[in-house]
Amino acid sequence: MAIKTIISGHEMSPRQGEILDAALVLLVSSGGNLTMGGLVKAANCSKETLYNWFGDREGLLIATIQWQASKVREPKIDLKQIDIASFENALNSFASDLLGVLSSDISVALNRLAISHANSELGNAVLENGRYAMGRRIKPLLRAAKKKSLLTYKSDEEAFRTLFGLIVRDVQIRLLLGDEIKYSKAKINKEARLAIEQFLTLYQN
Amino acid sequence: MAIKTIISGHEMSPRQGEILDAALVLLVSSGGNLTMGGLVKAANCSKETLYNWFGDREGLLIATIQWQASKVREPKIDLKQIDIASFENALNSFASDLLGVLSSDISVALNRLAISHANSELGNAVLENGRYAMGRRIKPLLRAAKKKSLLTYKSDEEAFRTLFGLIVRDVQIRLLLGDEIKYSKAKINKEARLAIEQFLTLYQN
DNA sequence: CTTATGCCGTACCGTACGGTACGGTACGGC
DNA sequence: GCCGTACCGTACCGTACGGTACGGCATAAG
Numbered sequence: 001m002a003i004k005t006i007i008s009g010h011e012m013s014p015r016q017g018e019i020l021d022a023a024l025v026l027l028v029s030s031g032g033n034l035t036m037g038g039l040v041k042a043a044n045c046s047k048e049t050l051y052n053w054f055g056d057r058e059g060l061l062i063a064t065i066q067w068q069a070s071k072v073r074e075p076k077i078d079l080k081q082i083d084i085a086s087f088e089n090a091l092n093s094f095a096s097d098l099l100g101v102l103s104s105d106i107s108v109a110l111n112r113l114a115i116s117h118a119n120s121e122l123g124n125a126v127l128e129n130g131r132y133a134m135g136r137r138i139k140p141l142l143r144a145a146k147k148k149s150l151l152t153y154k155s156d157e158e159a160f161r162t163l164f165g166l167i168v169r170d171v172q173i174r175l176l177l178g179d180e181i182k183y184s185k186a187k188i189n190k191e192a193r194l195a196i197e198q199f200l201t202l203y204q205n
Numbered sequence: 206m207a208i209k210t211i212i213s214g215h216e217m218s219p220r221q222g223e224i225l226d227a228a229l230v231l232l233v234s235s236g237g238n239l240t241m242g243g244l245v246k247a248a249n250c251s252k253e254t255l256y257n258w259f260g261d262r263e264g265l266l267i268a269t270i271q272w273q274a275s276k277v278r279e280p281k282i283d284l285k286q287i288d289i290a291s292f293e294n295a296l297n298s299f300a301s302d303l304l305g306v307l308s309s310d311i312s313v314a315l316n317r318l319a320i321s322h323a324n325s326e327l328g329n330a331v332l333e334n335g336r337y338a339m340g341r342r343i344k345p346l347l348r349a350a351k352k353k354s355l356l357t358y359k360s361d362e363e364a365f366r367t368l369f370g371l372i373v374r375d376v377q378i379r380l381l382l383g384d385e386i387k388y389s390k391a392k393i394n395k396e397a398r399l400a401i402e403q404f405l406t407l408y409q410n
Numbered sequence: 411c412t413t414a415t416g417c418c419g420t421a422c423c424g425t426a427c428g429g430t431a432c433g434g435t436a437c438g439g440c
Numbered sequence: 441g442c443c444g445t446a447c448c449g450t451a452c453c454g455t456a457c458g459g460t461a462c463g464g465c466a467t468a469a470g
Contacts, residue, residue, distance in 0.1 A: 015447095031324050035427060046448045047429075057428065115381045116321030119236045123383030131375055131382075161374045162403065169370035170336055173377055176320045177336075178328030198367065198407055220417095240457060251418045252459075262458065 012067060016053060019043045020067040023060065028105045032112045034061070058117075062125050065110055069129035072101070074137060079144035087145050088196060094138060095167045095192035102172050103183040111176055135160050152205050159203060166195040217272060221258060224248045225272040228265065233310045237317045239266070263322075267330050270315055274334035277306070279342060284349040292350050293401060299343060300372045300397035307377050308388040316381055340365050357410050364408060371400040 012020065022043035027034050036057060040047055054060035077090050101107050114126035135157075142159055145151040153159040169191075174181060217225065227248035232239050241262060245252055259265035282295050306312050319331035340362075347364055350356040358364040374396075379386060 032321065036429080037427070040449085044448080046450090048431085048449095049447060051429070052446090111378075111382070112320050112323060114383075115317050116237065118317055118381070118383040127379065127382045127384055131379060158399075162371070165370040165372075165374035166367070167370075168375075168378075169366045170373075173316075173373075174332065174336060176323070176381075177316070177332045178319075178323040179332055194363075202403055202406060241459080242457070245419085249418080251420090253419095253461085254417060256459070257417090 012063075016063075017067065019045055019050070019053075020064050023064045024068060024106055024109075027064070027109045027113065032109055032116065034113075036060075058120055058122065061113060061117075061122055065114070065122065065125045065129060068106060068110060069133070077141065079140060082141075082144050082148060082150075084150055087141070087148075087150055088200065090141055091163075091196045091199065092192055094141075095163075095195050096188055098134065098167055099171065099183065099188045099192055100185075102168065103175060103181075103188070108175050111172070115176070131164075134164070138163070149205050151203050153203050162202065163195075163199050166198050167192065169195075217268075222272065224250055224255070224258075225269050228269045229273060229311055229314075232269070232314045232318065237314055237321065239318075241265075263325055263327065266318060266322075266327055270319070270327065270330045270334060273311060273315060274338070282346065284345060287346075287349050287353060287355075289355055292346070292353075292355055293405065295346055296368075296401045296404065297394075297397055299346075300400050301393055303339065303372055304376065304388070304393045304397055305390075307373065308380060308386075308393070313380050316377070320381070336369075339369070343368070354410055356408050358408050367407065368400075368404050371403050372397065374400075 019039070023034060023039055026039055026042050030038065036047060036050060039045075039050065039060075050060060054063050075093065077086070082090075111126060111130075114122040117123070138160055139156045142151060142153070142156060142163075146153065151159070171181070171183070171191075224244070228239060228244055231244055231247050235243065241252060241255060244250075244255065244265075255265060259268050280298065282291070287295075316331060316335075319327040322328070343365055344361045347356060347358075347361060347368075351358065356364070376386070376388070376396075
């Protein structure tokens with residue numbers, strides 16, 4: 001690992017990106033058991049390169065997590081002129097995005113990986129790029145809505161965690177444990193809408 | 206594995222229970238990496254015995270999951286004469302119990318284990334004794350409340366999943382990923398009460 | 411006393427995998 | 441042409457671990 005850990009996904013060379021993409025594919029197809037030898041074959045690279053670039057296996061896995069995180073776009077909303085309609089819209093988008101990501105093969109594989117190496121830095125990396133990033137991203141929206149008196153709540157954190165619970169429910173843990181659920185776009189949108197409706201019932205002014 | 210898988214935790218001999226308890230302790234203390242050799246040392250037994258009784262490693266792990274599940278008591282409530290107070294009380298107990306269990310070392314260790322072996326039967330075993338058992342246990346309560354017009358909802362499943370989301374929120378995934386949260390009895394009760402209050406706001410008649 | 415059974419302890423085997431070493435090749439700078 | 445750098449491919453090493461074999465001891469049945 002060492003210093004490389006700090007490097008964000010954006011600073012990867014094209015070839016490094018290729019390798020990390022191969023790692024993601026392999027991680028999904030192998031059911032989470034990525035081996036260095038397997039990646040060498042899948043990415044047509046040498047072990048020497050792998051170890052030169054990423055230090056060791058854990059460094060590679062962390063780079064893979066950050067690489068994946070660097071791909072998700074953060075949609076920007078104008079917080080200054082927000083009204084009830086655009087606010088609800090933004091919440092619905094957020095909920096759909098979140099459910100879409102959490103139910104994706106890649107997210108499931110990366111979360112499984114991090115969870116099964118709980119002592120290492122992998123868990124932290126996933127938390128930082130997942131749950132915490134979500135909070136940082138959505139709290140300004142909540143605060144803006146509160147300022148406009150669209151919402152009433154005591155603490156950002158509590159409101160966000162309620163929103164999170166209403167959106168995610170049992171979906172993530174079931175998927176992680178191997179429950180076979182099909183999550184179509186339509187189903188995601190339906191669940192997202194229900195979650196936001198309930199959230200607004202609880203917190204709307 | 207084979208047939209042993211079906212045996213529930215109750216049919217274990219005292220010595221077998223000792224070994225499974227040792228497996229639980231080892232699972233927690235080793236951070237989820239239970240090895241057969243390690244268990245032999247920890248439980249003062251022989252590998253031969255382990256393999257005779259449990260078939261292979263997976264059989265042992267499934268037996269361990271079922272053994273743990275067999276320990277949790279299921280409190281009984283009289284569904285016939287339920288009123289708003291006793292219903293809210295039952296929900297609060299359920300929520301506290303659930304948070305208490307999910308935040309325990311053993312639950313975290315077993316869920317990590319099952320998640321990191323998603324292709325095997327372990328995930329199923331944890332789902333069956335965890336999330337699904339919860340549903341089976343709480344739905345009669347919800348139905349009874351609905352019958353007494355204490356609650357309004359369309360589907361048992363939807364109502365339960367909302368309840369689940371409000372109670373669990375981000376607690377389980379954060380713990381699984383290694384987030385260091387201290388969950389005291391007081392904090393658990395506080396979060397449980399909030400969840401039930403919100404649930405009743407959404408579904409109470 | 412004798413035999414069978416159940417279990418402990420240890421030694422052992424095979425393999426998968428992380429990590430290292432090194433020869434070979436392509437390419438850019440000088 | 442010559443060297444350095446970057447990378448591929450392969451062979452190799454060490455070890456951890458799942459699983460097997462077997463000898464030894466204790467207890468119970470006959």
